[in-house]
Amino acid sequence: MSTPLIEADNVGVRFGGLVAVAGVSLSIARGEICCIVGPNGAGKSTLFNVLTGTVKPTTGRILIDGKNFSGRPVHAFARRGVARKFQAPSIFSSLNVGDNLRVAQRQGSDEIHLGEILGLLGFSGMADAPAGTLSHGQKQWLEIGMALVARPKVLLLDEPTAGMGPEETMHTVRLIQEIASRAAVAVIEHDMEFVRELGVRTLVLHQGRVIAEGGFQEVADDDHVRDVYLGRG
Amino acid sequence: MTLQASSSSVKATTQNKGGLASISLSAGLMAAVLAYPLLLSSYQMDVARDALIFALLALSLDFLWGKAGVLSFGQAAFFGMGAYAVAIVGPMVPNDNGALAGMVTGIGLAVLVSGIVGYFLIYGGVRGAYLTIVTLALTLIARNVATSWASVTGGEAGLIGAPPPGLSIGGWSVTASDSVSLYLVVAIVLSVTLTALWAASRGRLGRVLTAIQDDEAKARALGYDTSGYLLAVFVLSSGLAAIAGGLYASAAGYVAPDLVGLLLSTQAIVHVAFGGRGTLIGPVLATVLVIHVQQEVSSFSYALWPLLLGAFFIAMVFLFPKGLLPLISDLVHRLVPRRDRGGTA
Ligand SMILES: Nc1ncnc2c1ncn2[C@@H]1O[C@H](COP(=O)(O)OP(=O)(O)O)[C@@H](O)[C@H]1O
Ligand SMILES: [Mg+2]
Numbered sequence: 001m002s003t004p005l006i007e008a009d010n011v012g013v014r015f016g017g018l019v020a021v022a023g024v025s026l027s028i029a030r031g032e033i034c035c036i037v038g039p040n041g042a043g044k045s046t047l048f049n050v051l052t053g054t055v056k057p058t059t060g061r062i063l064i065d066g067k068n069f070s071g072r073p074v075h076a077f078a079r080r081g082v083a084r085k086f087q088a089p090s091i092f093s094s095l096n097v098g099d100n101l102r103v104a105q106r107q108g109s110d111e112i113h114l115g116e117i118l119g120l121l122g123f124s125g126m127a128d129a130p131a132g133t134l135s136h137g138q139k140q141w142l143e144i145g146m147a148l149v150a151r152p153k154v155l156l157l158d159e160p161t162a163g164m165g166p167e168e169t170m171h172t173v174r175l176i177q178e179i180a181s182r183a184a185v186a187v188i189e190h191d192m193e194f195v196r197e198l199g200v201r202t203l204v205l206h207q208g209r210v211i212a213e214g215g216f217q218e219v220a221d222d223d224h225v226r227d228v229y230l231g232r233g
Numbered sequence: 234m235t236l237q238a239s240s241s242s243v244k245a246t247t248q249n250k251g252g253l254a255s256i257s258l259s260a261g262l263m264a265a266v267l268a269y270p271l272l273l274s275s276y277q278m279d280v281a282r283d284a285l286i287f288a289l290l291a292l293s294l295d296f297l298w299g300k301a302g303v304l305s306f307g308q309a310a311f312f313g314m315g316a317y318a319v320a321i322v323g324p325m326v327p328n329d330n331g332a333l334a335g336m337v338t339g340i341g342l343a344v345l346v347s348g349i350v351g352y353f354l355i356y357g358g359v360r361g362a363y364l365t366i367v368t369l370a371l372t373l374i375a376r377n378v379a380t381s382w383a384s385v386t387g388g389e390a391g392l393i394g395a396p397p398p399g400l401s402i403g404g405w406s407v408t409a410s411d412s413v414s415l416y417l418v419v420a421i422v423l424s425v426t427l428t429a430l431w432a433a434s435r436g437r438l439g440r441v442l443t444a445i446q447d448d449e450a451k452a453r454a455l456g457y458d459t460s461g462y463l464l465a466v467f468v469l470s471s472g473l474a475a476i477a478g479g480l481y482a483s484a485a486g487y488v489a490p491d492l493v494g495l496l497l498s499t500q501a502i503v504h505v506a507f508g509g510r511g512t513l514i515g516p517v518l519a520t521v522l523v524i525h526v527q528q529e530v531s532s533f534s535y536a537l538w539p540l541l542l543g544a545f546f547i548a549m550v551f552l553f554p555k556g557l558l559p560l561i562s563d564l565v566h567r568l569v570p571r572r573d574r575g576g577t578a
Contacts, residue, residue: 075459078455
């Protein structure tokens with residue numbers, strides 16, 4: 001068995017008295033896509049924050065390529081090939097679309113690759129458009145593009161379809177399927193249609209714990225999951 | 234959504250089609266502003282020289298505040314380090330190298346202090362208003378040192394005998410002691426600095442700094458050591474302020490603690506805000522303009538100037554908060570009909 005690209009080993013995060021993540025283990029292998037679902041406040045974004053170094057875990061370790069990264073600065077995670085899209089679209093609105101991608105392409109410049117990413121996003125010919133003028137959905141895609149253009153090993157997407165209509169959501173599904181050939185992907189998602197459509201290994205987080213894990217159907221059929229999450233949604 | 238940007242290839246960079254025209258316009262304007270005082274009396278040339286030195290100080294601040302988003306009241310402290318180093322170290326050095334030695338000492342001191350203070354603050358996560366307040370303290374401390382450490386700094390009276398800019402190698406030596414050569418030295422240093430900062434801000438560095446100003450957490454998540462960038466800009470800006478201070482002492486021949494106070498820092502901030510934060514050349518032109526007008530008004534009535542300045546800045550905040558240069562380019566854009574600019578019309 002090969003070492004996973006990224007691994008959370010029994011990770012716990014406390015904010016004061018609040019336990020946001022309580023002993024989660026998760027590993028993502030090369031070429032894999034996985035989905036993380038769970039109700040609001042389940043600790044999904046916090047788990048991503050730990051996987052990208054933004055939040056230091058209170059307990060447990062983060063391993064990247066088998067190396068312990070706990071306590072390292074955020075930029076060290078990124079340089080090791082961990083890219084993320086934040087929950088709230090974060091792009092640089094003072095820069096144009098092309099320069100957003102150029103900034104994201106931290107090392108050197110590869111205009112050919114950049115053009116390819118623009119094409120993949122459906123942004124051909126829009127390199128000079130100010131990023132601040134993009135629609136909400138386009139901002140989400142641009143941010144995915146910014147993650148991709150650095151040729152990451154692992155891409156963590158936090159609610160990439162938030163605020164999107166059904167058509168935009170389907171475009172995003174296709175985009176993620178495209179990306180899977182380039183990097184391992186973990187997606188946090190609320191939209192069950194999206195998760196069903198993607199049809200990959202799914203983890204259900206509830207109150208900071210993984211309460212179920214498996215294929216989408218398997219997880220969707222789980223009684224406990226129905227109780228805490230699907231039943232309400 | 235009307236995003237055509239039809240003619241844009243992937244290769245096209247930040248700068249638009251008007252780029253070349255506005256660059257040559259700025260360069261021409263700058264050359265005219267620099268050359269004009271050479272036609273004046275030597276007294277007026279000295280005044281213009283000091284204006285250029287303060288323009289250099291404003292420029293150093295604009296690189297930090299405009300390009301990296303860090304508002305600093307510390308420029309006067311670093312200016313003071315440069316000025317006092319030339320006045321203290323300068324006379325100890327033989328031949329004509331005193332000013333240069335003092336300048337190097339001042340720059341070194343400014344780099345050291347800004348490096349240490351900046352390291353702990355910036356890597357400690359201090360940003361925004363908190364960072365600004367610490368820079369304010371730096372200037373207050375510097376002022377205090379200048380007045381209280383009288384045995385070295387001359388206290389309230391300051392120091393005379395700062396040597397003029399010069400260089401001597403072996404038997405050969407040159408000094409700039411008359412008004413024209415002093416003016417030229419300052420003008421050259423300012424032009425070189427302005428060009429270098431402008432060139433540095435155009436490419437990758439400018440892009441990264443803009444990104445950090447927009448959303449530092451995102452820039453960090455993309456793999457940038459954003460604290461490192463901010464620290465580097467802070468140190469460079471402090472070093473430039475020290476150069477301005479060194480030039481001032483060297484040209485004037487003396488330093489006094491009055492120079493190193495909060496007023497000087499505030500003036501630099503005002504000049505940057507007036508000229509247009511982040512435009513680099515704007516603050517330079519604004520400094521020259523403000524000092525020129527100040528001269529005129531003060532010769533007419535001494536009390537009028539502070540009043541006028543206050544009223545002007547209140548008006549500015551309402552009428553053109555982004556500063557003079559953006560106002561002018563805005564007007565130009567409005568007057569000149571735009572060809573297809575690929576925007577939201
Ligand atoms: N920086 C923080 N400080 C304090 N509490 C936080 C912080 N980040 C998240 N939390 C809390 O941790 C819990 C999990 O949040 P989050 O990971 O954002 O949930 P999810 O993304 O699953 O909706 C929530 O109760 C949230 O309020
Ligand atoms: Mg979340």
